[in-house]
Amino acid sequence: MKDSKSFDVIIIGGSYAGLSTAMALGRSLRNVLIIDNGLPCNRQTPHSHNFITQDGEKPSIIAEKAKAQVLNYSTVKFQNGLAISGTKINQGFEIMTEKGLIFKARQLVFATGVKDIMPDIRGFAECWGISVIHCPYCHGYEVKNERTGILANGDFAYHYTQLVHNLTKDITIFTNGKAEFTQEQTAKLKQHNIAIIEKEIDCLKHQNGNVKQVVFKDNSTFDLKTIYARPAFEQHCNIPELLGCELTEQGHIKTDVFQKTTVADIFACGDNSSPMRSVANAVSAGNIAGAMINNAMTQKEF
Template identity: 35%
Template sequence: MEKQLFDVVIIGGGPAGLNAALVLGRARKKVAVIDEGRPRNAVTREVHGFLTRDGISPREFRRIAKEEISGYPSVSFVPDTAVSIAGTDGRFQIETEQGQTIASKKVLFAVGMKDRPLDIQGLAEVYGKSAFVCPYCDGWELRDQPLVIINKGAELMHFAPVISGWTNRFTVCTNGPDELTDSQREELRRNQVPLFDSPIRQIDSSDGIVRQVVLEDGTIIPARGIFFKPELVTGSDLPRTLGCQLTEWGTVVVDEFGKTNVPGVYSAGDAASRMHQAIAAASAGAFVAVVINNQLNTEAWGRNG
């Protein structure tokens, strides 16, 4: 593989990277997908909101995707981790953890996001089983259940009305100062939402199902599920290393075509968006793949002119 020049290297094999590989494979481009096989959504049992795949496990989703893509022989899968990248548009060089050197004309970062360590005792045991981050992905399964929402400040005031569509039985734990205004606290009170700012001591659970949230002041809140705001970082430092501009949230800055500020480098999916849903990531991957393919074809056409 070291001696080949690929048209596109896709770093990341989630929905964005896989759909990009499918589109580029069908466009007869030579593609390498580098992925370590440790997706963020591995903790979840099911993917939801994806037409024809609602309820599928993330592992099975990837297996089917790779099986479909294997029908296009110009796409290669590299079960490895990209650790460095250098070069410029038309000739990038990616080094992997296992010592491979892969050259490519274009690069697509589909590296997703990853969670910072969960610092609430007991949260790791329920994450992906009865504690989630997105009600559009997992709200149906917790409909009408007593929930605890772990959030604060402006984001809480966005989230509270949203989650009320699935259940009106929820309690807010801000795990410290709530960062709310008096009028925002009054808004929660009018909607009969209990609010606690005591730090969380622990989350008690059984077989991954939340039983109660225990606060430092001794308050015990029975619950059957949790929605919390995760602390996220970009799934790889390589976009920053290569000079890609990042937002304050850590996502890669792209234009409407998925282009970064670095010529020849693109990004799609969770790495470049705050719409963290599998179907949105897959759609972005497909669209950016079309942009990349059109650019490659235009460049080849110009060389022949």
């Protein structure tokens, strides 16, 4: 243990949700510490979209600009590092970083995002966020009318197809194994001339993350430029769960509409607590969390 400092709020995660929370709290004169290790999940993504005033900007540029603006508020501090443990204490919580630094706060905010679990397909990880994409709203316009694949199965693949069909009619579903559609779904896909390929995938051929071909295990190939996929994920940080925060069936941190978790004085915002994975949604959730934390503090202090 090398250090010990106290704050009103510690925010773990300094990307869009965390920075948005910090701005709301900094403008309310709250002493805030942001702890972040600088590895956002969208670090490979070249451009961010569907966020007014920042449409088409690089995600890293948005984050850098946000960080500079947030740190203009003198009560907000930034600590580069990884939070590795959290403990409930009498007057709040104690957080330790991997360097042994100890920080205390009355309230905690987890804006830690999620960790995507890459499937066992060579090339997938290199293309993730570039040409293998997760969100039609974030990236679909840029690949409209392109030859497009959907790497999914069952209800999820069917839902993805409905969304993507508005952007391109050249769609092929890759189930990477036996298809799991209902008769009604199969009939509807056939009606829209959407092919289903059940062959197992060996790898994705790509150039600098831009996919060129799907290569199957039987050595056949399929040319295309874009693939929609939603890999499995896990929480990037296990401290909320260790502190007693409940998770949803899908694996997100359970919160109410005010971003409160199931543990008093702990909030969560961003990808870790919402299936709506976008910069705009993270910023919104962070802003709500900051306002609600300050509101609770003012009621206690008045």
